[in-house]
Amino acid sequence: MIHIEGLSFGYRKTRLYDGFQLRLDQPGVYGLFGRNGSGKSTLLKLLAGLLFPQAGRVSVQGHEPRHRDPRLLAQVMLVPEEFHLPDLSPEALRRTHAAFYPRFSREAFGEYLDVFELERDRRFGEMSLGQKKKAVMAFALASFTPVLLLDEPTNGLDIVGRDQFKAIIARPEHRERIVVISTHQAHDLERILGHVLFVDAAKLALSAPMPALARALSMGVADDDAALAGVEGLIYHEQMGTQRPYVARNRGDAPGSVHLELLYKALSLNKAGVLDAMRQAEVAHV
Ligand SMILES: Nc1ncnc2c1ncn2[C@@H]1O[C@H](COP(=O)(O)OP(=O)(O)OP(=O)(O)O)[C@@H](O)[C@H]1O
Numbered sequence: 128m129i130h131i132e133g134l135s136f137g138y139r140k141t142r143l144y145d146g147f148q149l150r151l152d153q154p155g156v157y158g159l160f161g162r163n164g165s166g167k168s169t170l171l172k173l174l175a176g177l178l179f180p181q182a183g184r185v186s187v188q189g190h191e192p193r194h195r196d197p198r199l200l201a202q203v204m205l206v207p208e209e210f211h212l213p214d215l216s217p218e219a220l221r222r223t224h225a226a227f228y229p230r231f232s233r234e235a236f237g238e239y240l241d242v243f244e245l246e247r248d249r250r251f252g253e254m255s256l257g258q259k260k261k262a263v264m265a266f267a268l269a270s271f272t273p274v275l276l277l278d279e280p281t282n283g284l285d286i287v288g289r290d291q292f293k294a295i296i297a298r299p300e301h302r303e304r305i306v307v308i309s310t311h312q313a314h315d316l317e318r319i320l321g322h323v324l325f326v327d328a329a330k331l332a333l334s335a336p337m338p339a340l341a342r343a344l345s346m347g348v349a350d351d352d353a354a355l356a357g358v359e360g361l362i363y364h365e366q367m368g369t370q371r372p373y374v375a376r377n378r379g380d381a382p383g384s385v386h387l388e389l390l391y392k393a394l395s396l397n398k399a400g401v402l403d404a405m406r407q408a409e410v411a412h413v
Contacts, residue, residue: 133183145329159309161326167309171276175205204272208279217262218247228270236269275306313387341382343408348372362400363393376404
């Protein structure tokens with residue numbers, strides 16, 4: 128469980144969070160979105176106890192991460208966007224670090240390394256950046272911490288690597304975890320996300336399960352301006368040649384399709400329109 132109440136945090140020159148609230152009570156895969164510099168990585172570090180709130184309370188699995196209680200550290204795994212690894216092999220990493228995570232599965236680690244096509248005994252110093260990232264993610268996934276925080280996990284992975292990552296995270300053994308993924312790769316990850324969080328202007332602008340978004344919003348591509356003019360409840364549209372991808376209110380009973388990249392742009396440029404559609408559809412948000 129993750130509970131944040133009244134969080135304020137800023138760096139010397141940048142105020143990032145002010146009265147920020149967030150509650151994640153259910154297991155699932157949460158996509159954390161926001162513009163560059165909106166504070167996503169900072170939020171993950173606050174949850175992992177690497178940064179401390181200046182006001183308010185952050186609670187993860189019933190502990191305040193700032194105390195860095197070993198009982199919590201065994202339950203939370205953060206894979207930062209940039210990391211430094213000792214020059215070990217994946218197998219040596221397991222031998223030296225798995226003991227910190229009581230639920231770590233040696234068997235799953237081996238399977239994930241196989242999925243990622245990594246050799247257990249090859250040293251990190253001999254691996255490419257993407258291969259190192261896969262090795263660290265295989266370890267993090269196999270740790271089975273109840274809370275898993277991934278900062279831009281697919282950055283630096285090739286197309287096959289992204290698919291491998293999605294295939295692993297969608298496996299049933301991860302269903303009981305809270306997985307928070309900060310990403311700009313909205314389209315890439317939309318099939319595995321169950322819930323969307325959007326951070327904007329020091330607040331949580333949107334927190335909604337994917338099915339709720341599908342009930343409230345309709346997204347598609349109009350062939351031209353005339354077709355776009357026929358779309359009711361238009362919230363956002365853009366131009367791609369003659370085509371007009373759009374986000375509109377879903378006025379029917381059937382759930383619409385959710386394209387996270389379009390939603391991201393709609394939220395960035397017409398947040399009020401999206402939130403209004405959520406209110407009108409009476410689906411939970413924030
Ligand atoms: N150690 C630091 N010292 C001072 N300012 C920082 C520090 N780390 C981050 N910042 C600033 O805080 C803001 C938020 O940074 P953060 O990395 O959390 O954003 P982000 O949403 O993850 O960004 P991106 O999408 O670009 O990865 C940025 O303006 C950044 O310059």
